[in-house]
Amino acid sequence: MRCRDLLFVTLSALALAGHARAQDTPCGGEFAAFVDGLESEAVASGHDPDTVRRFLAGVRLDPKVLQSDRGQGIFQTPFIEFSRKLISQNRLDRGRAMSEQWDEVFDRIETDFGIARGVLLAFWAFETDYGSFQGDFNTANALVTLAHDCRRPDIFRPQIFSAMTLYERGDFDPATTTGAWAGEIGMVQMLPKDILENGMDGDGDGHVKLKTSVPDALMSGARMLSGLGWRPGEPWLQEVVLPPDLDWSMTGLETTLTVAEWERLGVRAREGALDDGRFEASIIIPQGRGGPSFIAYPNFRIYFDWNQSFVYVMTAAYFATRLDGAPVYDAGSPDPGLSGAQMQDLQRRLSDLGYDVGGVDGILGAGTRAAVRDMQSKLGLPSDGWPTRDLLDKL
Structure with a gap:
């Protein structure tokens, strides 16, 4: 399963949303005019005009990117079902084989960053099936398309300029660089700004090649986790x-x-x-x-x-x-959950009652769980945060 094609944008990217400047190119409108605005903005921020023109010369609006951005219904799936879909015996076996094959790299990661190999192996597996499918969306088109779209433009606009910097360094080709629909690149799927900040030359060839070099990809992913605050040698x-x-x-x-x-x-x-x-x-x-x-x-x-x-x-x-050796979890006997439509109904009802559920999307996220837990307590139900038909009926 190509899981990363359906993932939400990382919070490290979301943090960029607060840095929009007054001269930022407005989202929406005629696409060619939007690209012209990006060109002016890039030059004003210090990028070489000829380089900027070459970078933006071939960018196109990609409707499939927008379809992928809107089509993330898989995250409505409950944990047990979701985890059973993603974790197969084949992925376990391949993960253990990859651990052995790249043992020296994982040892370096554990020594330098204190991150257990299972952590990076799991990301590597879910993001790209251990590098076997890294996404076939043109990255420049994806970033410009999502910056032009008015849903989350300030998340993606800075990534365009980071990609330009990679282009100036010879590490990005706007015509041929491909990845996930949201602009992530390489075996562990990193956004351009994350590559600039955390990219590591793990194989010592003088370049950071996240698409073709396993040591580069794993070391860069480890450095990113470390920068996010991973506590060395501790469990998760x-x-x-x-x-x-x-x-x-x-x-x-x-x-x-x-x-x-x-x-x-x-x-x-x-x-x-x-x-x-x-x-x-x-x-x-x-x-x-x-x-x-x-x-x-x-x-x-x-x-x-x-x-x-x-x-x-x-x-x-x-x-x-x-x-890392843990057994299969005890699934127990959870109460039946809600369908996607029922979850949206629940979220609307909770929102009408003043709860911040993070949007009516049918996804049981942190906001919805907290609201459910509080409402369960008020209604005299076990306040475990798991929404059931009984809760919906009482509402």
Whole structure:
């Protein structure tokens, strides 16, 4: 499955939205005029005029990019179903083979950045199937198309100028560079600005080639995670067993206790022991109290700087534990969830009641989960953040 073709833009890109300048080219309107505005803006910011003209000479509006941007319904899928779709025996076997084949590179990453190999292997698997499919969208067209579109223009406009800088360095060709629909490039799918800031020459050939060099791609991905705040040598996610009398309103990323405090409440590791009792952690039950349960350590939150989708983050973090030797989670017997249409109905009702659910999109994200948990508590239901038909009916 080509998962990265459907991923949300990284939060590191979203952070750029606050840096729009007064002279930014307005989105929308006639495409050729928009490109002319980008050219003027690039020259005004210091890029060579001839280089800018060559970079923008062939850019085209790509309707398929917009279709992909609007078509992210896969993230409506619950965690158990989503994770079973993405995590196959083949991906596990290939991941272990890749770990052995590139053992020296992963050892360097663990030494230099303190990031376990399973973490990078999981991203590598989900983003491009270990490099086998890196996307066939023209990257320059994708970035300019999404900057012209008025849904999230300030996210993508800075990426165009970063791509120009890569072009000036000889590391980007606007005619031939391809990647995912949202402009990510290479085996672990990085945006141009992330490549400028975190690209590493892992194989020592003097260039950063994220599409063709495994060492470059993995080392660059590790450096990016490190820059986002990954805590070296620490865990990220672990399956746990919860006591039946746990206060379910304490679950979710909004509540953080020390590991020792969770242990005193009866939380236990499903296998082995929990990590350092001084670590702060949250309890996550992605499909409510009847489904699988996990303890999320501080590094888990870094995943959301790579991707915003809760179900993707949960699956990537869990797959990383599997690649590092963890067993298959206990799926339990979660209550049936809502369909996409029912979820949208629920989100509309919660929004009408004043909750910020992050948009009516049918996706059970952090805002919707928090609203569900609060409403469950008010209605006398177990406040585990998992929306059911019973909740919808009571609303």
